[in-house]
Amino acid sequence: MKSPAPWKLWANPIIRRYARARLRPHALGVALILTLMVAGFIFFSTRTVSMYRGGMAVVDAERIPLLPLMALQALILFFLGTGQVAGGITAEADEGVLEYQRLTPLSPLTKVLGYLFGLPIREYAMFACTLPFTAWSLWQGQVPWSAWGPVYLILISSAWLYHLTGLVAGTVVKNRRWAFLVSIAIVFALYTVIPQVAKFGLTTFKYFTIWPVFEENMSHFVPREAGGVFRTVQGMMPEVRFFGLGFSEVVFSLFSQAGLILTFVVMLWRRWRHSESHLLGKVWAVGLMAWTQIMLLGNALPLIAPGLVFPSRELQRRILNVRGWSPSISEAVAMIGLYGMVALLLMLVLTLIITPTVDDQVRGQRRAHKLGWLRPPWFSDEATSFWFVLALATIGAAAWTVFAQALIHSDWYAGQALPAHTPWTFGLVLLATGLSFHALLEGWGGKRVFLAVIFLGIAPLMVGAILGAASDNLLTASMWLIGLSPLAAPIFASQSLLPTMDLPLATARAIPPAFWFWQCVSAVATAALVHTLWRQKKNT
Amino acid sequence: MTAMPIPPAPAPLTAPPSGPPAIEMTDLRVDYGNCVAVDDVSLTVPPGEIFGLVGPNGAGKTSTFRVLATLMKPTYGEVRLAGIDILENPREARRIMGYMPDLAPVPSDLKVWEFLDLFAEAHGLGSAAERRQRIDEGLAEVGLTDKRTVLCKTLSRGQTQRLVLAKTLLHRPKVMILDEPASGMDPLSRRNLRLALRKLAAEGTTVFVSSHILGELAEMCSSLCVMNRGRLLASGPVDEVRRLMGRAERTLTVVVLDRAAEAAAWIARQPGTDAITTHGLRLTFRFSASQEEQAALITGLVQEGLRLSSFEEQKSTFEDILVEVAENNQTA
Numbered sequence: 001m002k003s004p005a006p007w008k009l010w011a012n013p014i015i016r017r018y019a020r021a022r023l024r025p026h027a028l029g030v031a032l033i034l035t036l037m038v039a040g041f042i043f044f045s046t047r048t049v050s051m052y053r054g055g056m057a058v059v060d061a062e063r064i065p066l067l068p069l070m071a072l073q074a075l076i077l078f079f080l081g082t083g084q085v086a087g088g089i090t091a092e093a094d095e096g097v098l099e100y101q102r103l104t105p106l107s108p109l110t111k112v113l114g115y116l117f118g119l120p121i122r123e124y125a126m127f128a129c130t131l132p133f134t135a136w137s138l139w140q141g142q143v144p145w146s147a148w149g150p151v152y153l154i155l156i157s158s159a160w161l162y163h164l165t166g167l168v169a170g171t172v173v174k175n176r177r178w179a180f181l182v183s184i185a186i187v188f189a190l191y192t193v194i195p196q197v198a199k200f201g202l203t204t205f206k207y208f209t210i211w212p213v214f215e216e217n218m219s220h221f222v223p224r225e226a227g228g229v230f231r232t233v234q235g236m237m238p239e240v241r242f243f244g245l246g247f248s249e250v251v252f253s254l255f256s257q258a259g260l261i262l263t264f265v266v267m268l269w270r271r272w273r274h275s276e277s278h279l280l281g282k283v284w285a286v287g288l289m290a291w292t293q294i295m296l297l298g299n300a301l302p303l304i305a306p307g308l309v310f311p312s313r314e315l316q317r318r319i320l321n322v323r324g325w326s327p328s329i330s331e332a333v334a335m336i337g338l339y340g341m342v343a344l345l346l347m348l349v350l351t352l353i354i355t356p357t358v359d360d361q362v363r364g365q366r367r368a369h370k371l372g373w374l375r376p377p378w379f380s381d382e383a384t385s386f387w388f389v390l391a392l393a394t395i396g397a398a399a400w401t402v403f404a405q406a407l408i409h410s411d412w413y414a415g416q417a418l419p420a421h422t423p424w425t426f427g428l429v430l431l432a433t434g435l436s437f438h439a440l441l442e443g444w445g446g447k448r449v450f451l452a453v454i455f456l457g458i459a460p461l462m463v464g465a466i467l468g469a470a471s472d473n474l475l476t477a478s479m480w481l482i483g484l485s486p487l488a489a490p491i492f493a494s495q496s497l498l499p500t501m502d503l504p505l506a507t508a509r510a511i512p513p514a515f516w517f518w519q520c521v522s523a524v525a526t527a528a529l530v531h532t533l534w535r536q537k538k539n540t
Numbered sequence: 541m542t543a544m545p546i547p548p549a550p551a552p553l554t555a556p557p558s559g560p561p562a563i564e565m566t567d568l569r570v571d572y573g574n575c576v577a578v579d580d581v582s583l584t585v586p587p588g589e590i591f592g593l594v595g596p597n598g599a600g601k602t603s604t605f606r607v608l609a610t611l612m613k614p615t616y617g618e619v620r621l622a623g624i625d626i627l628e629n630p631r632e633a634r635r636i637m638g639y640m641p642d643l644a645p646v647p648s649d650l651k652v653w654e655f656l657d658l659f660a661e662a663h664g665l666g667s668a669a670e671r672r673q674r675i676d677e678g679l680a681e682v683g684l685t686d687k688r689t690v691l692c693k694t695l696s697r698g699q700t701q702r703l704v705l706a707k708t709l710l711h712r713p714k715v716m717i718l719d720e721p722a723s724g725m726d727p728l729s730r731r732n733l734r735l736a737l738r739k740l741a742a743e744g745t746t747v748f749v750s751s752h753i754l755g756e757l758a759e760m761c762s763s764l765c766v767m768n769r770g771r772l773l774a775s776g777p778v779d780e781v782r783r784l785m786g787r788a789e790r791t792l793t794v795v796v797l798d799r800a801a802e803a804a805a806w807i808a809r810q811p812g813t814d815a816i817t818t819h820g821l822r823l824t825f826r827f828s829a830s831q832e833e834q835a836a837l838i839t840g841l842v843q844e845g846l847r848l849s850s851f852e853e854q855k856s857t858f859e860d861i862l863v864e865v866a867e868n869n870q871t872a
Contacts, residue, residue, distance in 0.1 A: 003662060003663065003664045004664065011661070013658050013661035014658075016658070017647075017650065017654070020651075020654050021647070021649040021650055021654070022649075092647075095645045095647065095648070096641070096644075097645055097646070097647045099611060100707075101662075102610070103609060103611070103634055103637075103639055104634065104659060104663065105631045105632075105634040105635045105663060105664075106662050107631070273630075274613055275611070275612075276612070276613060359571070359572065359573045362571060362574065363571050366569065366616065367615055367616040370567070370569075370615075
């Protein structure tokens with residue numbers, strides 16, 4: 001008796017199980033008819049109107065359906081597929097059927113691939129239904145394979161990435177509806193919020209979407225005349241720079257997505273191996289933090305000298321007017337603050353993943369005691385994550401400093417300089433937040449952390465914003481209140497190190513003292529929490 | 541369901557088995573925070589036994605089963621199935637083990653044969669034709685042949701349990717772990733389950749089973765273990781467990797034709813008798829001595845000139861034992 005190998009997808013029992021359940025003629029027929037109707041309507045209506053009403057040449061008219069068809073394909077694969085994966089896996093867990101799968105002698109990788117390709121199998125069939133229309137348009141529109149090949153390659157790799165996101169969401173979130181909503185929200189955010197963040201120097205994030213590759217090849221997907229304009233704009237855009245290296249958009253997108261896909265596969269593999277496992281091991285989490293920072297810096301640093309990293313330059317470029325442009329210091333302050341905030345949030349998410357619950361620690365201590373060890377092994381899930389949070393914060397602070405220094409010490413800001421204590425300031429922000437978050441989580445559990453996030457992280461921001469909006473007289477109080485939130489600390493740090501004149505006077509004056517005061521309070525509170533945690537550990 | 545030859549209940553193995561024990565737990569501990577679900581339990585089950593696990597709610601039965609089934613990591617302890625360390629080699633252990641959980645669910649979107657084929661493929665049970673044959677055999681064994689092509693969600697509770705049993709038997713496991721396998725089954729299905737398990741045990745499969753229907757369990761199993769509050773109170777052959785649980789005594793009932801008071805006085809003087817009650821000519825008392833002494837007691841009554849019209853012996857049931865354990869829990 002030998003179970004099928006992971007790479008034999010056609011023999012994967014989980015894929016075959018979903019092929020049977022989700023490709024039954026009755027349900028599949030309805031889905032296919034609907035897809036064919038929509039795709040057919042898009043195809044025939046757009047090309048007919050272009051050809052007979054617009055008087056376009058055949059080659060141009062045949063290209064018209066390509067973009068709406070691709071939007072339909074993205075809707076099917078990205079949204080329906082991801083939702084199905086997240087909802088499907090939660091439903092399996094809900095019904096208790098997932099436990100049976102744990103009991104089969106299939107390897108964890110076979111199970112991950114089985115669910116990844118099996119759950120959205122009907123969506124793949126619907127996607128396949130649209131392909132004849134696309135193929136016709138590509139052929140008749142004379143779109144070279146070197147244009148559509150990369151676009152469809154990234155479409156598929158992005159779909160796998162989002163489906164894996166859905167699978168992870170479905171594994172973590174126990175409620176079927178929530179899992180569906182969370183995964184859809186992530187995909188939605190990738191195409192709405194993340195591109196905006198990417199404009200502020202965090203360019204890497206846009207490679208998790210199909211936009212970069214699509215933009216690179218867009219000229220071939222529109223009528224030739226419009227394509228010429230796109231090609232001109234395209235010619236002004238540089239290739240992807242990664243430190244000193246140059247890549248095409250498709251290669252770099254695949255490279256970026258592969259890192260995240262691998263991380264998600266590891267998360268699922270760990271959960272399939274042991275249902276109680278943390279999503280990531282401690283070393284992997286530190287590695288992921290380092291990898292993300294390298295990717296962010298690798299993309300951002302080469303864009304500083306030509307000015308392409310600045311959002312205002314991007315705006316100017318879009319209106320083809322970059323003459324006389326130069327970035328303001330406020331832009332740099334915002335970019336540095338945003339970088340710090342992303343580093344902080346990533347650190348908190350990874351801390352949440354690798355920190356053992358109180359139950360985990362009790363089990364680990366008992367096991368260690370039984371086996372005659374002093375404590376659980378360093379890298380085990382039950383071991384304290386203190387030193388790893390320290391590493392996460394240090395990596396984040398180091399990368400943040402590198403980004404800030406590269407930006408401020410560039411030719412764009414001649415005469416400006418960051419103070420010598422910048423690395424220590426950034427370190428203080430991340431260490432104080434990271435270690436206090438960790439101490440609360442490890443010592444007192446998730447409920448306390450939740451309350452802390454609500455009352456110390458979010459409420460001060462909201463109340464402060466309302467106060468600031470109410471009256472100029474309340475701006476100082478508002479800044480002091482907002483400064484209480486660790487989430488505001490990166491922006492406040494940035495503003496404190498590089499004071500700008502663009503803010504209202506009261507705000508600009510209030511931020512530095514508020515920042516330093518709250519950082520001192522935070523440092524003392526963190527030291528007290530860590531001390532209590534270690535004393536608590538010693539007593540147990 | 542198809543008729544099956546009825547093999548006798550397997551006798552407890554007296555000679556040491558040739559291979560490794562079917563189940564070997566050493567210092568098994570399971571914690572949920574500060575609650576100890578399984579507390580340093582060590583247990584050995586020889587191959588070919590039907591081994592019952594009894595205990596009141598919260599005794600730690602399901603946690604033990606889930607660890608054995610590789611669904612849960614224990615706090616510590618070593619568990620081996622047929623010599624395979626399940627913590628080191630869970631995949632290997634899953635090849636030789638079949639687990640049937642309490643109130644087992646089935647996927648609502650699959651047909652009966654598709655559900656079984658999923659597991660047949662996962663266990664690598666040969667070609668499509670071979671799998672089909674094995675599925676048909678499995679369905680016949682549990683009497684669901686006529687349900688082959690219906691959707692699982694249309695099955696009744698009892699039929700679902702039988703289907704899951706068929707799934708559990710599909711790869712012919714060496715060790716079967718059954719948590720309340722008879723729940724939801726009708727009396728006929730239960731009887732057939734008993735027969736099927738005996739047949740499997742006769743073929744060398746080890747069955748580790750828990751059930752709330754204790755009479756059924758005592759009748760079905762060759763050995764038992766009793767758990768309470770995560771601890772193992774007793775384990776071994778059924779009569780041995782009764783003795784270990786302090787329930788070696790039985791209740792004897794004697795009906796005399798006359799002189800009931802005289803008979804009661806005589807019985808009270810005999811060693812091992814206790815708690816005598818008289819209802820007319822009917823005398824009931826507890827007796828905790830050997831079978832030889834019981835025979836001597838009856839002979840003595842006759843020799844005293846007392847005329848016996850009937851004699852009845854009633855052994856303590858496992859239900860009594862568990863009720864007592866549960867009551868002790870409440871008192872504690």
